[in-house]
Amino acid sequence: MADEPIRSAADEPLNGEELTAEEQQVLQNVAAILRRIKFGTVVLVVQDGKVVQIEMAEKFRIR
């Protein structure tokens, strides 16, 4: 699983390009969610080129 490439809508990952402060903030927020959840979905809502909302749904298997 870990070796499988991540399916991404991005044409190609940014390579060596410096992130803006705003981009870093978004990615830090996303990373905080990713550290917390094991299964789920994270959605970024973009308006006018800016991330205005980060939503998530986490799934727990109880069986």
Add this chain to the structure above:
Amino acid sequence: MLSVRDLGITRTRPDGERVAAFEGLSFDVGRGEFACLIGPSGCGKSSTLSVLAGLERPTTGSVLVDGAPVTGPGPDRALLFQEPALFPWLSARANVELALRLAGMSSEGHDDRASAWLVRMGIDRAADRQPHELSAGMRQRAALARALACDPKVLLGDEPFGALDALARERLQGVLQRERVERAGETTFVFATHNVREAVLLADRVFVMSSAPGRLLEEFRIDATRPRSLEDVLVSRVVSEIHDLLIRQVEGP
């Protein structure tokens, strides 16, 4: 905080056979959270709600509200049924006022409080009508006003919108989404439904139950801004996941 621990009900059929309606349910719902129980018909959702309301005693396990065990009905919990169960000889306003009196709330200001809740539910113009003069959606709004006016710690709903037409249902879902935001921290909501979209629109947490005897299969925690819409990407994705899970329950692996 509502705590459910190892809850189960076993019933005896006329032929003496003992059948579990649901078993081993354990979950906590934090103060102010909105939780939905969802599962196939007969999985024990309504029976679970009955136990939470104190209308039925469990065979195993316990329910605690803020640490106090539930042993019977009480004013800390209000229950909405599919049929609004309003007193037919009383007006919408009088139904709310009676509930305030029965809940032991000070009689001073009953009229104002009842009126304020009827305004909040958008049925103030029909306040003096009796239930048979109201539409099904208005009757359920009156029942919701009656329940919330008493400031319950927990509002339980057993398919409360099941008998409504699509538009009335949608409007009441909107009202409840608003109440979830405005009463944040005051009232905990636990609803049973078989409508996946309704559960995902309303709930912070959706508990998916198996076919009978009902057990918890999966929990979905949904952190999305309100009001939610069925067109939201996250909502539609979670709806689809829960729907697939339920189909597998009904059809088998």
